[in-house]
Amino acid sequence: MTKNGTYVVGVDIGGTHISSAVVDVKQKKILEETYATSHVANLEPFDVIMETWASTLNKTINASQNLALKGIGFAIPGPFNYKEGIAMYPEGFKYGALHEIKVVQNLTPLLISSDEIPIRFLNDATSFAVGEAWLAEEEGLERQLFITLGTGLGAGFVENGIPVVNGPNVPPNGCLWNLPYKDGMADDYFSTRGCVNAYHELSGETVTGVKELALLFEFDPLAKQMFTEFGTDLGSFLAPWLKRFNADALVLGGNISKAYACFGQALQASLNQNEVCIPIRISNHMEKGAIVGCTRVFDQDFWKNVKNNLPEL
Known part of the structure; x- marks a missing residue:
């Protein structure tokens, strides 16, 4: 395999999984036969996590059948030094065994490639945003805010395909999760645990997650109230940033x-009430949007625009 090809391996690192696939960057297309995914127990020791990551990547590399791979792009959550490729996860927490580990130096020897494939890193929420914007660029939208709502609140402010992480129109590092909100920060409310906690406060009942709450929606008025308040609050929280960014x-x-x-419906009504009248789109790609997005780090023009702005924490 050579490093000058038009194919890039995209990797999505989640809280409990790793997924990888070869992306044809000319066609903006995942080669489905190269897709591999594995469960990751994120509290396992360092060597177990590395071996799981390598095993999954090796399945993708092996399935690429000697395509010319230009590199490997990681969509990976923070805290992470994206410039140096160093995990900064606190010890004792998710992926804590990787604390201050240099990922490239430890992962590369475990890969089956006969050549040393270059590896670059991008925040997972940023990767999702970049991938979604790139896949939908024919829509002609200039400025979009992409958010991921799951175990935490991810955000990506994208202008003409490039993530914006600095400047007066976006929060520091383009992040929303850590902004103060109510009695904590936004991540405490606009996340799975936020929804579970809100429902518990209303009902006294404990649910496993948002999927269970959605099943209750039609016949449980407290579940309906929780979702309505979630949408209303999310709209009022996002509105100032949507305005400032002119999304x-x-x-x-x-x-x-x-x-x-x-x-x-509550989200749209809240945005309208805050004088924000823009379309809301639901991702068609989800995790695969991040896999596609992180491969952009091997596009010369894209890399030139982002490499000096990669977060170091």
Whole structure:
């Protein structure tokens, strides 16, 4: 395999999984026969996590059948030093065994490639945003806010295909999750645990997640109230940033977005009340949007625009 090909391996690292596939970057298309995914127990020791990651990547590399691979792009959550490829996860927490580990130096020897394939990193929410924007660029939208609603709140402000992480029109590092909100921060409310906690406060009952709440929506008025308040609050939280960024559209991804029918009307009404009248789109690609998006780090023009702005934490 050579490093000058038009194919890039995209990798999505989630809280409990790793997925990888070869992307034909000319066609913006995942080669489905190269897709591989594995469950990851994120509290396992360092060597177990590395071996699981390598095993999954090796399935993808092996299935590529000697295509010329230009590199491997990782969509990976923070805290992470994206410039140096160093995991900064706190010890004792998710992926804590990787604390201060240099991923490239530890992962590359475990890969089956006869050549050393270059590896670059991009935040997972940013990767999702970049992938979605790239796949929908024919729509002609200039500025979009992409958010992922799941175990946490991810965000990506994208202008003409490039993530915006600095400047007066976006929050620091383009992140929304850590902004103060009510009695904590946004991540505490616009996430799976936020929904579970809100329902528990209303009903005294404990549910496993948003999927269960969505099943209750039609016949449980407290579940309906929870979703209505979620949509209303999300709209009022996002509205100032949508205005400041002058966004053309809001795009939702993540598992909670699958319950859009339960909170979408309240979200739209809240945005309208805050004088934000833009279309809301639900991702058609989800995880695969991130796999496609992170491969952009091997596009010369894209890399030139982002490499100096990659978060170091």
